[in-house]
Amino acid sequence: MNKVAIEDQVLTGVVEQYTDAPAPKVMVTASDVKPIDHSVQPAITTHSLGLMYGGKPAFEDVSLSIRHGSITAIVGPSGCGKTSFLMCMNRLTDLIPGCRVSGRVCIDQADVNSPATDVVTLRRRVGMIFQKPNPFPLSIRRNIELPLREYGVRGRQELGQIVQGVLEDVGLWDEVKDRLDTSALRLSGGQQQRLCIARALALKPRVVLFDEPCSALDPISSGVVEDLIAGLRGRYTVVIVTHNLAQAARLADWVGVFWVRGGSGRLIEFGTSRQVFKQPSDPLTYEYVNGCRG
Amino acid sequence: MVEAVLPAGWLDNSYRSVCPVWLDRCVTLCVWGVAAAVTAVFVCIVGDLVWHGIGQVSWSFIVDLPRDAGRAGGIGPMIVSTGLILTVCLAVSVPVGLGTAVLLAEFSSDHRLFGVLVRRSLDVLAGVPSIVFGLFGSAFFCVYLRMGYSILAGGLTLACMVLPILIRSVEAGIRSVPEEYRLGAAALGLTRGRAVWHLLLPAASPGVIVGLVLGIGRAIAETAALIFTSGYVTRMPESLLDSGRSLSIHIYDLSMNVAGGDANAYATALVLMVCLLVINWVASVVADGCLCRRLIRV
Numbered sequence: 001m002n003k004v005a006i007e008d009q010v011l012t013g014v015v016e017q018y019t020d021a022p023a024p025k026v027m028v029t030a031s032d033v034k035p036i037d038h039s040v041q042p043a044i045t046t047h048s049l050g051l052m053y054g055g056k057p058a059f060e061d062v063s064l065s066i067r068h069g070s071i072t073a074i075v076g077p078s079g080c081g082k083t084s085f086l087m088c089m090n091r092l093t094d095l096i097p098g099c100r101v102s103g104r105v106c107i108d109q110a111d112v113n114s115p116a117t118d119v120v121t122l123r124r125r126v127g128m129i130f131q132k133p134n135p136f137p138l139s140i141r142r143n144i145e146l147p148l149r150e151y152g153v154r155g156r157q158e159l160g161q162i163v164q165g166v167l168e169d170v171g172l173w174d175e176v177k178d179r180l181d182t183s184a185l186r187l188s189g190g191q192q193q194r195l196c197i198a199r200a201l202a203l204k205p206r207v208v209l210f211d212e213p214c215s216a217l218d219p220i221s222s223g224v225v226e227d228l229i230a231g232l233r234g235r236y237t238v239v240i241v242t243h244n245l246a247q248a249a250r251l252a253d254w255v256g257v258f259w260v261r262g263g264s265g266r267l268i269e270f271g272t273s274r275q276v277f278k279q280p281s282d283p284l285t286y287e288y289v290n291g292c293r294g
Numbered sequence: 295m296v297e298a299v300l301p302a303g304w305l306d307n308s309y310r311s312v313c314p315v316w317l318d319r320c321v322t323l324c325v326w327g328v329a330a331a332v333t334a335v336f337v338c339i340v341g342d343l344v345w346h347g348i349g350q351v352s353w354s355f356i357v358d359l360p361r362d363a364g365r366a367g368g369i370g371p372m373i374v375s376t377g378l379i380l381t382v383c384l385a386v387s388v389p390v391g392l393g394t395a396v397l398l399a400e401f402s403s404d405h406r407l408f409g410v411l412v413r414r415s416l417d418v419l420a421g422v423p424s425i426v427f428g429l430f431g432s433a434f435f436c437v438y439l440r441m442g443y444s445i446l447a448g449g450l451t452l453a454c455m456v457l458p459i460l461i462r463s464v465e466a467g468i469r470s471v472p473e474e475y476r477l478g479a480a481a482l483g484l485t486r487g488r489a490v491w492h493l494l495l496p497a498a499s500p501g502v503i504v505g506l507v508l509g510i511g512r513a514i515a516e517t518a519a520l521i522f523t524s525g526y527v528t529r530m531p532e533s534l535l536d537s538g539r540s541l542s543i544h545i546y547d548l549s550m551n552v553a554g555g556d557a558n559a560y561a562t563a564l565v566l567m568v569c570l571l572v573i574n575w576v577a578s579v580v581a582d583g584c585l586c587r588r589l590i591r592v
Binding site for chain 2 (some may be wrong): 090092095119120121122123124127128129130134136137146147150151193196199203
């Protein structure tokens, strides 16, 4: 784990906000500067976060905090609001008509739902990978270049370097370097999913959200993608929703368990992977992780 | 080697298909019969046109001016007028149509009432008889906007008529684009406008082409809406503000008002059919080329 990189992320994370406006220049004296404690400056915090679809709650009252550079797995049965929870992080909830978010989500101390938040910048910082690989019907190269061009990266050479860099990062470069200009839809499912991860990483996000990234893939591709996610530890803050408890146990540093209670999803357990799998505090979690339920 | 032997009487249960085999065959036969009948009608019409019309069609028929009220001579001015009217119609309806379709498909959930209102009015417009469009065009473009009987007024009237078809087809095309492209684009921080431009419109190009083909078909075949707006003067138009007779009006005039004009009416109809096929082909190629610049399908 690259400690320097994490510290760097923490430091810049505190200062940078999601607005394009230049940060106000304030004179800081030495006595004002407080050392940053990693335990109190998490990457993501939620305070009694909830979400309703047209008056029906999907999940309620979720408060947790996620550390920089860690991998956090969210597990639980279907329909308990795990995906909805992820979508609150990058405000994809804006796209769903009749959807209302309550409570607060802060990423790097910036309130995601504040009116001052620039959604485009937010989504560049918070990448998301979906359950079904969704490359655009463009060439492999254009898939990565299209979002980059939106952020003003224009130089052919620079684009080429980024494309090669991220494809190498996801282990796809050797497989596709000779056919970058062919359709991304011709790739296999696992390759498509890795391309989607490369496309998200190209924007240099801080946080990467995975919504059941392996559930549409065969076991071998699934393993490749899983190793890839494990390799992101330390460099990115990763939140992964999965149905696969074994995968959560292999990957995650922290695990959150969602369960439906009183008609809506709740976070019934949150702790380190070891805690949740070995000494869960909630009896439901015990039954769930030991395969007696769910 | 293991031989799979089914136990005797393995199918002896009480389950039998409710649909007897003869009924299934009948349905298949009917479906084929209906399809064949439709094709036969098309073949009859085209055959009739070719049979009666091909004798008159020649290069001079296509480029010459008509003589003797159209009984003799050619249809040069009508082809030019039809082309101009269609150009005006498409130049107005395509940008307006694409814009409205994008609004309805992608942005109307923000203004639900507005979206419903636009859709309702389009559905009503699509069902309005063309003669009513003709009256409206005559009153609004020719009289109120003082365009007179002109190709411009005719083209604009046709644009009003074509818009509902075009918009609804393009909207359906955009809506049929998989939701995962929208989510994927949004998650990468693409604004909705950029997503529409780079992904949704290109992916919706089949819908756009259907809209164009249907719209052009309706426009080029129109007579009622044009008689009152673009007029039926047979001379060669010199500008968009000149009156001009379209091919369809020429056919109508020859077959209804001119005794002995039937042969040329057939020939004109044949030319019209060929024009329609060619224009549709060109429109599809152009639309596909413009929209799918970088789109690569499998």
